[in-house]
Amino acid sequence: MTEVKGWHVFSGFAGAFGIIIAVNLTLAYKAVATFPGLEVKNSYVASQSFDRDRRAQLALGWDVSAHLEGHVLSLKILQDGVAITPQILSATFGLATNVAFDETPEFSFDGQALRADVIAGEGNWNLRLKARAEDGTLFQQRIIVKVSS
Template sequence: MSANTEKPFVFTGWHMLATICSFFGVIIAVNFTMAYYATHSWSGIVVENTYVASQQFNDTTARIRAILDSGVEGRMSVNKGLIVYDLDIPGKGPVIADKVTANFKRPVGTAQDFSIELQAEGPGHFVARHEMGSGHWIYEIIALRDGQMVMHEANRMAVLEEK
């Protein structure tokens, strides 16, 4: 008669060492992966100088509140490289501006960012031509009349080019 004796599993110090190394190895690998993507996908720059921006915050907010209270509305469209921006007050008509500048930025990365001045093609109707890639963009419009801001808005849009 032979007795088949199996040794029961015994959790040793080596098992604990392997468990701890595996646990922290996963954490370190995830952190390095996230750090790589963070440093290679976004510049991190929102404003050049955060202290100056914080000092100008109340003035900027007051100017934008005055624009919103005036009822001025803007509409942006992009189609096959043609950028069109219409500026008006509903029920009152178009808003005249001397200079309209559009800043286009990708939500991630700065390689395709550009600024362009739109030309007036009629009262409150401004156009420019610039090839843009498909995808999401953040645009900022600054419209001036006699040196005074009549519109300042920033919105996100999707450019869907048909192939």
């Protein structure tokens, strides 16, 4: 049996802590590199009109939902139970925590919903939507997309 010397113990501790530090640094880098970041550039400025914008958006009475079936993203915007097609200013479809897979869907209306082909799979998907109502009201919402199997 070999005798355990001080340098053996030191090597074991250094190796174990080296692995822990390497894993932590890798996870920290991945968290920072893949996080979408800020929703707005200046939160103070955005907060000044938040309540007014929210009231105007709620006054539209829109019922908005999105779901993913296969590779087809369906966006339903109902006003008084009737499907409508507002002007889509921007739409970004992607994972909730990673902007690497974000895409801009090209919607077409089929009489019931706005539909677009997207590249998606398992995961927590979001649709960040900006649309303009006929009266000029801006509608902004992050919609959690339901994945149908």
